[in-house]
Amino acid sequence: MSDFPKIKTMGERGILIEFEPEISEKLLGKLLFYKNKLEEFYTEVNVEVINTYNSLLISYMFSIENIYSEVLVVKELFDKANIGKINNQQIFYLPVCYDEDFAWDLELISKEKNLLKEEIIELHIRPFYTVYFTGFLPGFLYLGGLDKKLQISRKNQPRMKIEKGAVGIGENQTGIYPKSSPGGWQILGNCPVRLFDKNSDPPCEISAGDKVKFYTVSKTEFEEISAKISEGKFQLKKENYEG
């Protein structure tokens, strides 16, 4: 018998379900399967289920009468379930401009990694990144699949302000800042697409289990896309992903 998943209470209104401490697509598939099961079970609006790399959190809006009996209910769901595969996976193509105006750290990465700038860009756009979950900031995607050759430590001193849309790398992760914020990642480009729109339903089109692939655009194309986005005329390229 595996020790996982571990089902723990998190205070009076959270139940945490922990799986093996690893980051893998196989585990993500399992998490999303169970997440779906839980969402089908908890139809009340006052319960929310989120996933991260290896955890699910069921959170209740208010503290509930007896969290321990609730844990038993959850355990039962887990005992009964069979694992399926990730459904309705989509791949989203995101434009990134690697122009020197945006690529603040491309030079530095190039020196540190002994790679040409073109090679860095090539290595960055090649993978089909997996979306593990959204967290940290509204619309911030945790992406897995960065090429090992691009793994680089974060800045010792975080920048006070990173631009909205900045595309960065740090350790084994890459991502896009959905709004301007302080941050410690090495910046190599900018993506004009809005990853979070509070006026859309849902506010994020890309979700856990989906794939992301970057493609390069010139500064001129970047500006054209930005203009289209602000007029609401930009169509994000996406298709079904068949593994």
Next chain:
Amino acid sequence: MKAEVEVLKPGLFSTIQDFGRRGFQKYGVPLSGVMDRIALKTANLILQNQADAAVLEITQMGPKLKFTDPTKIAISGAYLSPKLNDSEIENNEVIKVEAGDTLSFGRPVIGSRAYLAISGGFQTEKILESRSWYEGITAFEKLEKGHHLPYTAVSGEVKETYASVKFDPSYLETSEIKVFPGPEFDRLPQELKTKLQKTNFSISKNNNRMALQLGEKLENELEPIITGPVLPGTVQLTPGGNLIILMRDCQTTGGYPRVLQLSEHSLNILAQKKTGEEVYFKLSS
């Protein structure tokens, strides 16, 4: 004409809040909502509002506000020496307001955050099912001079049928914080588990709606975790030994070990603490 509260002076830091934003954590959107739910409920109950009607959360130094139309208000939580025009008013009572009246605040006496409820609740924009202000989600993130906060005027005489509402202010001054073991509590060596329960921790000046850092450090050798879920009330321990208590506007995920989780009631208690005040953890299992 719309009934509005006009902001004459903004005070230190005030925001519109309700119970918060539910169902959007999966997009990375914080829960937000009032820091002190007891005070929100009390103030709304006094006015016979819906329990989650939007209120103004006022931190320490209150604003100066002017009402365009008649209404009723109630203030609960911290006592920040409120005045209607030139008269002192009490917390936890129905206060009648006439058109043109001004509400101001003075010295903070007890607690840190006061809650101003208004008949029917503030009618500011609702974004993602909540009126709680949060940067990037709502148009405003804190009260500024010249803001107008809409409400529904209460026309004519309202019958004085308000139930007397019991408000027990003792939580405003207690220093016992009830906690449960967090997901990584068991990774702590016994010595640190004991220290967590035996130390009087002070509230550092790094305290806001996102998080509150404690002044005393806990030297530790815990490994970071794979980024995982956090909630308001999660206590994180950083490699540098800082204890960070996440509050209502916290991020949805984090990578520091989560050593404790506060009880819901304790979040209300902490919401009323000021820099320099002391608290201790009482562990329940």
